[in-house]
Amino acid sequence: MGIRFYNARILTMQDNMEIIEGELWTEKERISYIGPKRKEIQQGFEREIDLKGNLILPGFKDAHTHSAMTFLRSYADDLPLWDWLSKQVFPMEAKLRGEDIYSFSKLAILEYLSSGITACFDMYFHPEEMARLAVDTGFRTVLVPGLNDFNFSLEEMRDCYQKYNAFHTLVSYQLGFHAEYTTSKALMEGLAKISEEFKAPVFTHNSETKGEVAGCLERYGMTPTALMDALGMLNYGGGGYHCVYLSDEDMDIFKKRGMTVVSNPGSNMKLASGVPRTAELLKRGIPMAIGTDGAASNNCLDMFREMFLVTGLAKLREEDASVVSAEEVLKMACVNGAHCMGLKDADCLSEGKLADLCVLDLHQPNMQPVNSIVKNIVYSGSKQNVELTMVNGKILYEKGKFFIGEDPEEIYVKANRRMQELKG
Amino acid sequence: MGIRFYNARILTMQDNMEIIEGELWTEKERISYIGPKRKEIQQGFEREIDLKGNLILPGFKDAHTHSAMTFLRSYADDLPLWDWLSKQVFPMEAKLRGEDIYSFSKLAILEYLSSGITACFDMYFHPEEMARLAVDTGFRTVLVPGLNDFNFSLEEMRDCYQKYNAFHTLVSYQLGFHAEYTTSKALMEGLAKISEEFKAPVFTHNSETKGEVAGCLERYGMTPTALMDALGMLNYGGGGYHCVYLSDEDMDIFKKRGMTVVSNPGSNMKLASGVPRTAELLKRGIPMAIGTDGAASNNCLDMFREMFLVTGLAKLREEDASVVSAEEVLKMACVNGAHCMGLKDADCLSEGKLADLCVLDLHQPNMQPVNSIVKNIVYSGSKQNVELTMVNGKILYEKGKFFIGEDPEEIYVKANRRMQELKG
Incomplete structure (x- = not known):
């Protein structure tokens, strides 16, 4: 019993x-x-x-995160998104080994648990590490690849989809890619085919900054959402992380395709990216979930802070204290997150x-x-x-x-020791 | 020892x-x-x-709060400032007895302590209750009156200033009033005289909303800050709570008079009041401190949330992730708060x-x-x-x-019981 x-x-x-x-x-x-x-x-x-x-x-569902990025907490701060990614994050990430991803993600799992989070939707590299970690710690994890022009391949994603959806009760796998601005059209088209093959939803960073949307419009004459739809990637739904700058037409696509907006207000705030149209999304009946994003940008994995920010920022944006009720926010954090991540039970x-x-x-x-x-x-x-x-x-x-099988002190010591090496 | x-x-x-x-x-x-x-x-x-x-x-200094308002936590939410004040807050406050202020403020002190806050700048009625509570619990408290046309008088304030600045090492008293929009010109002029008599700074809610500033401009042809200066209330400095809508000229006055801006970002967010010009204030060298405001608007008394919001909202407002560093924010929460509250030691x-x-x-x-x-x-x-x-x-x-002399459970039970009576 x-x-x-x-x-x-x-x-x-x-x-x-x-x-x-x-x-x-x-x-x-x-x-x-x-x-x-x-x-x-x-x-x-x-x-x-x-x-x-x-x-x-x-339990709360952290519907968008990069668990391993705990190592960059309070390391790369106070920069706009692109500078932060290209000057601080990418060079450090390039040094990571698979075992680093295991141990830095373990630190994240401690933090999730201390915040009442019972599952995360983790976009990162080396899915084998995070899958093993989920089993070792007992933490429910939905993997999604950060596929882009520099990392990972369609073949690997196809294999992972099959492997990790039959791996362990605590692990599942969703299709995805990093973002339009880091991924070629050919790769996105290939992903659309895999989505069709598995009849599976697709997830990605979407319209996180003004610059991202402007760049996509310049390259394709379409917003990221419209492009994905045109490429046939959204036929089985899915979701967008961030979605700060969705147009009305983008929202129509989200609605039509049954897609979820995963909001990451703490990260958007700290990177000065902007505030999403939460009140409008809710009015249109588009499901929303909440993610912390990684510790490199947020910098903490705390669902309470995110919940307050979802409603607080919407109130500020609309200059209306009555929008986005506590009930709606709590539903996003618990129920909608699970649905978006495919955790029906x-x-x-x-x-x-x-x-x-x-x-x-x-x-x-x-x-x-x-x-x-x-x-x-x-x-x-x-x-x-x-x-x-x-x-x-x-x-x-x-x-x-x-109670995850390792003393937290050991996890901290390892994380600090390895971070020293990476900095050096 | x-x-x-x-x-x-x-x-x-x-x-x-x-x-x-x-x-x-x-x-x-x-x-x-x-x-x-x-x-x-x-x-x-x-x-x-x-x-x-x-x-x-x-310790953190909560440089603006209304401790007793814990009783309205999660009671009056999702309303704009004036409706919130006039329809929900004032009618409930009218029912309060002195002993209620003592016990609801005791609940606030528990929360301050759990957030590392060692002193609060408390604007409320019945200063004798909060003074007694500070001594009973051991919590450092700076009292400031919410003087307005309906509550308190200049004579009482004068007496309190002398009495509570010689009362106990944990208690002190600063001059203040609720806000321009609740206080007659005659009363403000009277306060200016007391400030002159004691050579003492003056504190008030200042430019919290657009409507407040517009109303003051209509009544006096001046912003609240300019009006206070014109009435001679700022000759010995002081500070403004909120200060969301300060003009450049207001900032000149703050700078010239050595006044502190006490920011309350959580409350301003939840009431949809707006975001202060924090980066500009810092650039001009105007000292800033941080307050939680009361639990009726915020709804928690948590300096960590406020610190993150001070910098996060500034980053969003300026669309610049590099503004308002962590170091500046921590200094506001610890050092500047103390200076503003007169806690030099x-x-x-x-x-x-x-x-x-x-x-x-x-x-x-x-x-x-x-x-x-x-x-x-x-x-x-x-x-x-x-x-x-x-x-x-x-x-x-x-x-x-x-360790404040009463079991928290008893404080919770009393607060709930009394809140039921007040609602009834």
């Missing part, structure tokens, strides 16, 4: 933001019961945890769904008084409130301690 | 951002030693704390200064690797990193536990 959480508040996020009081049980990797306290408790739980009124909710809490969840400590000053739990989470919540994070039925983080 | 912190990194913030490795000792309410490990350790410390390489820095860490400090846990994933500790704090830091908060030589918060 699995774990019994009792004296819990449970925000299932099935259809609404109703909070039920009672119990949640797990059995192996799934949820076996959610409901009121049962008079006759089933015996033989591995653990029974008294939550003392604390809140269980679906990890979106909300119900019997039979995967036990990917987090527990928030409401017995902290920033969660009091309890006028609205959902608003408290989005407007006032913090990583400090994360009491426990469970992925696939296993507790990987609890009260500041990590 | 006081407390010995050893194996510490210490960011004194005296002149630069240099970090020294060694020890910090306290004796009563002051710092008695900062420097390398001493061979012959003085005996008789009350406690000796091994910081294991964690960081001591000056709590600005940085050195022998003889007040032991108002916090300890940040660097052994957490968001603080690794250690490419830059200062950037890590501002760009990636979180309340989760606050290991300990000390005010006036006393540890009031340590590893999630509070």
